[in-house]
Amino acid sequence: MKIFKKMKKLIIGGTLAALTLAMMIPTAVSAGSEDSKSLGKIDMSRDTTLSVYYSFDASGEIPAYGKMSGVNVKVYKMASISEDGTFTLIAPFDQLDEEITDMYSISDQDKWNGIITKAVIIANENSVQPSYIGTSDSEGYARLGKVDKGLYLGINDPIVIDDIQYKYWDFLSVVPGPNNLEENQGNGWDGTWTNAYYDVIAIPKKEAVKLEGDPEEYQVFKQWVDDGAANRPLSIDVKIYCDGTLLETVTLSNDNNWQYKWKSEKGHIFTVEEVMNTDDYTSKISRNENTFVIVNTKEPDEPDKPDKPEKPKKPDKPNKPNNPGSPDEPDTPNNDTPDDGGVLGAIRRLSDELPEVLGARRLPQTGQLWWPIPILAIVGIILIFLGFRSERKRK
Incomplete structure (x- = not known):
């Protein structure tokens, strides 16, 4: 019963801990949202x-x-x-x-x-x-x-x-x-x-x-940053705007030394825009009082893509070998030649020199019967035991 009471206490304690953790999660999320505001987010709810x-x-x-x-x-x-x-x-x-x-x-x-x-x-x-x-x-x-x-x-x-x-x-x-x-x-x-x-x-x-006095003079220049690239455009078009309205479109080239000038009454705001017809250059326009400078910089050439490696050719099929002839028959070994190689040969040589034991001069060789030996040994032991027993009775 004590074991069951301890288990009951453990189950109740674990349940209370899980409920406490679950109640803490919303508080953590809320704190995270406050932290995001402290990191500098725009308050979209404010006017x-x-x-x-x-x-x-x-x-x-x-x-x-x-x-x-x-x-x-x-x-x-x-x-x-x-x-x-x-x-x-x-x-x-x-x-x-x-x-x-x-x-x-x-x-x-x-x-x-x-x-x-x-x-x-x-x-x-x-x-x-x-x-x-x-x-x-x-x-x-x-x-x-x-x-x-x-x-x-x-x-x-x-x-x-x-x-x-x-x-x-x-x-x-x-x-x-x-x-x-x-x-x-x-x-x-x-x-x-x-x-x-x-x-x-x-x-x-x-x-x-x-506003009093002579009209003001304006000018626009074109500059190239391309080390004299061979594919430089022969001319470019520039739009001139007066107070945000298109006034005229002019062409700049070597013929006019890549520049254009015009005059206007004082009191107007002029802007210029280049008409880009190529992706090989990036354009940047700067202004110094009544002078506009358009700088075209050549984009770096992309490196050539390496050629795709050729697929390896399939290897040729190997030639089928010619039908082999029938193998030569091995020479018949000469039985008269003594077998001097290997361990078995040494055993055989040693066995030839053994003295005769129990009427046998050699160790048993492959093909001879072994099963009579243990029977004979058992019979011999029995006979010896019987002999000792009969001798004791006799005495």
């Missing part, structure tokens, strides 16, 4: 807002204006964003051939400028309606209010005050935005979204020009 700030300080002959009111801005949603900051481009901006995984996947500013240029062209050519519009107030803020989370393209209209045109460059902004750039002293983002800004303020780059 986000977007504003654009405009101001202008003194620059050269341009006086300071301070907070700029009356600037119109159109904002286009280019991509949605996941809780870990990954972008998914939205049509028609998915036509961009660059791989944009997140806001900081591309570190080259010229490449981002190229993406902005292409995005503006896509928006204009496809008559995309802006997701949000706004105008800056007396404090210099264009408050767009609550917006969806994602990546946005902002296009600003220039504003003219006292014959001075103030231009704010088109920009990209991600909502929400990381807040730890200042903590890193501008050395970049650490990839987490801890304490991200859910109320984002975009501050675009700016410039101002006096």
Whole structure:
């Protein structure tokens, strides 16, 4: 009975331990979800807002204006964003051939400028309606209010005050935005979204020009980085856009020394785009004031694929051997020749020299009968026993 009582206690204790472990599992999962938030995931349940700030300080002959009111801005949603900051481009901006995984996947500013240029062209050519519009107030803020989370393209209209045109460059902004750039002293983002800004303020780059005076001159150059490759294109086409609208398409070649110049009244924003007809080169466009430089770099040649090894030929079938003739009959051994080889031969030689024992001169040989020997031995032992017994009785 004591054994049964001990078993009962063990069963009850094990059951209670299992129930306690089962009750702890949901707590562990909940703690894991809290840890994922601490790792810097975006809180998708929080509302986000977007504003654009405009101001202008003194620059050269341009006086300071301070907070700029009356600037119109159109904002286009280019991509949605996941809780870990990954972008998914939205049509028609998915036509961009660059791989944009997140806001900081591309570190080259010229490449981002190229993406902005292409995005503006896509928006204009496809008559995309802006997701949000706004105008800056007396404090210099264009408050767009609550917006969806994602990546946005902002296009600003220039504003003219006292014959001075103030231009704010088109920009990209991600909502929400990381807040730890200042903590890193501008050395970049650490990839987490801890304490991200859910109320984002975009501050675009700016410039101002006096509209009075002669028209401005613009130029575009083509440079090749290919060591004089033989398959370099003989010419390329370049599209020139004025305020986001296609102005003209020009051809650059050796005939015009791979460059083109044009003039325009002040107050316009120009961008250029190369029409690529080959996959052998990558194109990069940079701008220095009114000069555009297009650099085409040749892609490295792919190594030749090794030839496939030839399949080994099947070996020839072996020739069938000729029918062998009947083997020669072995010579009949000469019985007169003494057998001197091997152990048996030595035994036979030794047995020939043995003295006669019990009328036999040789050891028993193969083919002789052995069974009488044990019978005779037993009979001899019996006879000896009987002889001793009869001798004792006689005495």
